[in-house]
Amino acid sequence: MAQAHATSAQGRRRYERHLPADRRRALIEAALRSLARSGAEGLSIRAIAAEAGVSVGLINHHFPGRMALIAEAFRHLHARLSEAVQAAVAAVPDDPAARLKAYVRANFSPPNLDPDLLHVWIVFWSLSRSVPEIRTVREETYAASLDVVESLIGKAMAAPLPPIEAQRGSTRTSAKATPRLLAIGLTALLDGLWLEWCLNPATFRPEEGIALAQAWVEGLLLQREISP
Amino acid sequence: MAQAHATSAQGRRRYERHLPADRRRALIEAALRSLARSGAEGLSIRAIAAEAGVSVGLINHHFPGRMALIAEAFRHLHARLSEAVQAAVAAVPDDPAARLKAYVRANFSPPNLDPDLLHVWIVFWSLSRSVPEIRTVREETYAASLDVVESLIGKAMAAPLPPIEAQRGSTRTSAKATPRLLAIGLTALLDGLWLEWCLNPATFRPEEGIALAQAWVEGLLLQREISP
DNA sequence: TGTCCTGTTGAACACTTGTTCAAGATAGCA
DNA sequence: TGCTATCTTGAACAAGTGTTCAACAGGACA
Numbered sequence: 001m002a003q004a005h006a007t008s009a010q011g012r013r014r015y016e017r018h019l020p021a022d023r024r025r026a027l028i029e030a031a032l033r034s035l036a037r038s039g040a041e042g043l044s045i046r047a048i049a050a051e052a053g054v055s056v057g058l059i060n061h062h063f064p065g066r067m068a069l070i071a072e073a074f075r076h077l078h079a080r081l082s083e084a085v086q087a088a089v090a091a092v093p094d095d096p097a098a099r100l101k102a103y104v105r106a107n108f109s110p111p112n113l114d115p116d117l118l119h120v121w122i123v124f125w126s127l128s129r130s131v132p133e134i135r136t137v138r139e140e141t142y143a144a145s146l147d148v149v150e151s152l153i154g155k156a157m158a159a160p161l162p163p164i165e166a167q168r169g170s171t172r173t174s175a176k177a178t179p180r181l182l183a184i185g186l187t188a189l190l191d192g193l194w195l196e197w198c199l200n201p202a203t204f205r206p207e208e209g210i211a212l213a214q215a216w217v218e219g220l221l222l223q224r225e226i227s228p
Numbered sequence: 229m230a231q232a233h234a235t236s237a238q239g240r241r242r243y244e245r246h247l248p249a250d251r252r253r254a255l256i257e258a259a260l261r262s263l264a265r266s267g268a269e270g271l272s273i274r275a276i277a278a279e280a281g282v283s284v285g286l287i288n289h290h291f292p293g294r295m296a297l298i299a300e301a302f303r304h305l306h307a308r309l310s311e312a313v314q315a316a317v318a319a320v321p322d323d324p325a326a327r328l329k330a331y332v333r334a335n336f337s338p339p340n341l342d343p344d345l346l347h348v349w350i351v352f353w354s355l356s357r358s359v360p361e362i363r364t365v366r367e368e369t370y371a372a373s374l375d376v377v378e379s380l381i382g383k384a385m386a387a388p389l390p391p392i393e394a395q396r397g398s399t400r401t402s403a404k405a406t407p408r409l410l411a412i413g414l415t416a417l418l419d420g421l422w423l424e425w426c427l428n429p430a431t432f433r434p435e436e437g438i439a440l441a442q443a444w445v446e447g448l449l450l451q452r453e454i455s456p
Numbered sequence: 457t458g459t460c461c462t463g464t465t466g467a468a469c470a471c472t473t474g475t476t477c478a479a480g481a482t483a484g485c486a
Numbered sequence: 487t488g489c490t491a492t493c494t495t496g497a498a499c500a501a502g503t504g505t506t507c508a509a510c511a512g513g514a515c516a
């Protein structure tokens with residue numbers, strides 16, 4: 001067996017040097033895998049180092065402390081998931097209502113629809129109480145998600161009613177709600193459904209969750225342009 | 229200073245004996261206080277023992293292990309919160325729609341509306357992945373909550389439409405949804421709102437959360453008796 | 457007052473944790 | 487073929503963890 005990279009007289013080389021940027025990224029991804037695999041137990045330096053195939057000391061060489069790595073990992077995860085959702089939304093015809101529905105569906109599809117992901121997020125919520133660094137990331141990522149939904153809802157409500165719907169009677173029941181508040185509501189509904197489905201996928205089927213959220217969206221669309 | 233209970237020559241007595249049932253209950257309540265105060269860090273035997281004012285050894289004398297105590301604590305907490313909500317529902321006139329709305333309001337009021345409570349619940353979710361005993365409790369308590377909501381929704385949808393609403397045009401948009409699935413949806417919406425409000429009470433005001441959930445309920449009531 | 461059951465204590469145990477840091481090894485450059 | 491900057495290792499440390507168990511002591515009873 002050829003030892004293409006062997007340099008030591010004893011045999012294979014002990015480790016491979018990487019550029020700091022590459023190593024940092026590898027550590028971030030190992031941290032996410034460790035959290036997905038083991039939840040809160042996967043938070044330990046040793047679990048992450050083992051997942052990355054490096055020694056425990058390396059983490060504190062590339063990050064000021066364990067929580068700095070974890071905070072970066074959460075930022076990275078949010079970005080990845082958010083990009084997947086927004087790509088799904090952009091892939092749909094440029095109709096505000098259709099895009100809002102695509103957003104709902106994408107939120108309830110892979111890679112979001114993964115019980116392991118919930119346990120990463122539970123750790124996130126747990127740490128956001130006591131670790132200021134993590135709290136900041138939590139609030140940043142939540143605000144970013146909310147902006148996306150708020151924009152989708154704002155456009156969908158500004159669009160004219162399709163003719164068939166416009167002939168129906170008015171069914172306005174709730175007082176005026178801003179797109180931001182409605183975005184908070186839709187996000188809460190999706191998060192709550194996601195939470196319960198991940199905790200116990202036997203409770204309901206993904207299509208049922210999507211149907212519940214789509215019904216919410218349809219109720220919203222029917223109420224547009226009816227405020228006094 | 230009178231030492232009403234002093235028996236030792238050295239001074240106050242070292243401890244007080246209790247009936248096992250009383251001590252078990254005190255330990256359960258101390259565990260809940262510890263979790264509320266410190267989140268996941270409050271899970272430790274020493275934190276709970278300190279909160280209860282007893283030694284570390286006592287917990288394993290009254291419970292087969294730490295997780296048995298924690299499981300009991302979650303059962304106890306669910307019962308307490310559930311009773312508070314159901315009392316609020318029962319205090320309202322015997323009208324199905326009014327009771328459903330009272331349920332929503334009670335879910336977004338003290339003692340439920342408490343950020344510390346969320347962090348107890350986050351520990352609950354976290355443990356339910358790896359500790360079978362806790363997973364069982366989680367599923368039991370979720371199912372019990374769902375039964376309550378399902379019953380409220382079933383009654384509200386079976387009731388006749390009030391005359392004013394009945395004259396309006398039909399606005400049915402979603403396919404048939406069972407009371408159980410609708411209960412899952414309402415529970416998810418309430419949980420999602422509760423989660424976000426507890427993580428960051430600055431995101432929205434409790435009344436706004438109640439308004440969002442009440443709007444969901446009103447949309448539901450309008451759609452009753454319209455299925456083919 | 458004395459006895460005894462058992463609720464209660466806290467030291468001891470083996471283990472895991474995050475961080476530090478001296479020592480070693482790699483790979484690019486001269 | 488060195489030389490060197492720095493990436494990487496892993497032992498060491500103090501502080502924490504859950505559980506066990508011999509010994510203690512409270513308080514009801516005789």
